[in-house]
Amino acid sequence: MVAALKEDLEKQEEHFQHVQNLETAFLTELEEVQYYLNRGDHHLPYVLNIGFPGQKNDLLLLRLDLAGISISTGSACTAGIVQSSHVLEAMYGANSERLKESVRISLSPENTVEDLHTLAKTLKEIIGG
Numbered sequence: 001m002v003a004a005l006k007e008d009l010e011k012q013e014e015h016f017q018h019v020q021n022l023e024t025a026f027l028t029e030l031e032e033v034q035y036y037l038n039r040g041d042h043h044l045p046y047v048l049n050i051g052f053p054g055q056k057n058d059l060l061l062l063r064l065d066l067a068g069i070s071i072s073t074g075s076a077c078t079a080g081i082v083q084s085s086h087v088l089e090a091m092y093g094a095n096s097e098r099l100k101e102s103v104r105i106s107l108s109p110e111n112t113v114e115d116l117h118t119l120a121k122t123l124k125e126i127i128g129g
Contacts, residue, residue: 015109020045022107022116029120033127038088038102049088051102052127060103060126067122072104 023045038049052060057073064071074085084099092098105119 016045018109019107019111022111022113023048025113026105026116026120029117030123033124036098038091038098046107048105048107049085049102050105051098052123053097053101055101055127057101057103060123063126064119064122069119069122071119072106073102074104 026048034053036051036053038051051057061071061073084094085102085104088096088099088102107116
């Protein structure tokens with residue numbers, strides 16, 4: 001039992017490090033694009049909420065969907081509901097442009113560097129950069 005728990009904890013750390021590396025690589029690839037992150041100093045790498053100034057998130061989602069890429073504008077618990085993120089609304093106010101420019105990207109240990117490279121490349125093609 002102890003050995004199994006130890007192995008599970010090691011895998012958890014390995015998964016965390018993998019996802020953290022994916023996030024870092026993705027943001028590095030986006031350096032040519034103007035963006036902002038909606039998060040505090042202490043965060044987990046599994047959910048990346050990112051905004052692109054001047055880009056309407058609904059149109060961005062549509063174009064990414066046409067390219068075979070699925071991301072979202074709200075939390076997983078509000079999937080299928082068309083409304084602004086209540087978290088971003090609480091952080092920045094109901095009239096903030098961030099509500100219309102931000103998307104949520106979920107990362108997991110199953111994602112690959114190639115997945116994030118494809119996303120970054122597609123975003124740059126759509127946004128320009």
